[in-house]
Amino acid sequence: MTKPEHILLVDDExxxxxxxxxxLRKERYMSITCCETAHEALFQIKNKNYDLIVLDVMLQDMDGFELCRTIRHYTNAPLIFVTACSSDLDKLTGLGIGGDDYITKPFNPLEVAARVNAQLRRRRIDSQHHSEKTVEKIYDYGRFSLHIEEAKLLVNNVPEVCTAKEFELLMFLCRHPNRVFTASQLYERVWGEDSFGDDKTVVMHISKLRKKIEKDPKNPEFILTLRGIGYKFVPNGKGER
Structure with missing residues (x-):
């Protein structure tokens, strides 16, 4: 019997x-928790494991972006922002501080369902792949290490908060060292071909990863940019171009 996927919805409306x-229930998601406040949502997250979170930005008791930062201390579950804030700055902020997707109001509920399906489908595929084949459990590069089973990133042996998609992207790069990928290829491999978004999403996540793992993000040694081509992960951290 398939294990039910738990979804948390947070909105003050x-x-x-x-x-x-x-x-979502029409899409056969039967384990759904609804919260109208940030404090109620945090209580739920601290006491239950969720597979996906849908979060409004403009809550009455706490800014949704602030809540997202707190949530990332407890879970790396995919998080989709649903908000009336539609500027590019708001979207980049949401993706930059831990969100995996961003939908603006007013929205078509079927679009939200489609994006939820895409996020959870990718999560299922990754989980299946991990169980079907033997993979490295720890990638250790000295300055940082990625612990697959614990979904944990350590930088200089100190835990670093990492979103679900940041972790998946870094894990993909670690598993394909010294190979060049375009932003579009990375998006297809990590987010899935049937997901939503564009190359800017990859650029934003690469930037966030560099700030976490690189000694000098402006002169990266691990995740290199090959101008006009794409990105390459160099495991020895020498930054050979």
Whole structure:
């Protein structure tokens, strides 16, 4: 029997929660928790493991971006922002501080369902691949190490908060050292061909990873940019171009 996937919906508008819950239940997601406040959401996250979180930015008791930063201390589950804030700066902020996707209001509930499906489908595929083949459990490069089974990134032996997609992207690069990938290829391999977004999403996540693992993010030694081509992960950290 397939294990049910647990989804957390956080929005201070009860009508939107009801709409999203109804739509997702039609998609056969039956384990759904709804919260109207940030404090209630944090209580749920601390006491239960969720496979995906849908989060409004403009909550009454806490800014959604601030809540996202706190959430990332407890879980790396995919997080989708749903908000009336539609500027590019808001979107980049949301993706930069831990979000995996961003949807603006007003929205078509079927679009939200499609993006939830895409995130969870990718999560299932990754989980299946990990169980079907033998892979490295720890990638240790001296300055940083990636612990697969614990979904943990250590930089200089200190835990570093990492979003689900940042972790997946870094894990993909670690598993394919010294190979060159375009931004589009990375997006397809990590986010999935049927997901939503563009190359800017990859650029943003690469930038965030460099700030975490590189000694000097402006002169990276591990994740190199080959101008006009793409990106390459160099495991020895020498930054050979």
């Amino acid at each position: 009860k009508g939107i929660l009801e709409l999203l819950e109804t739509t």
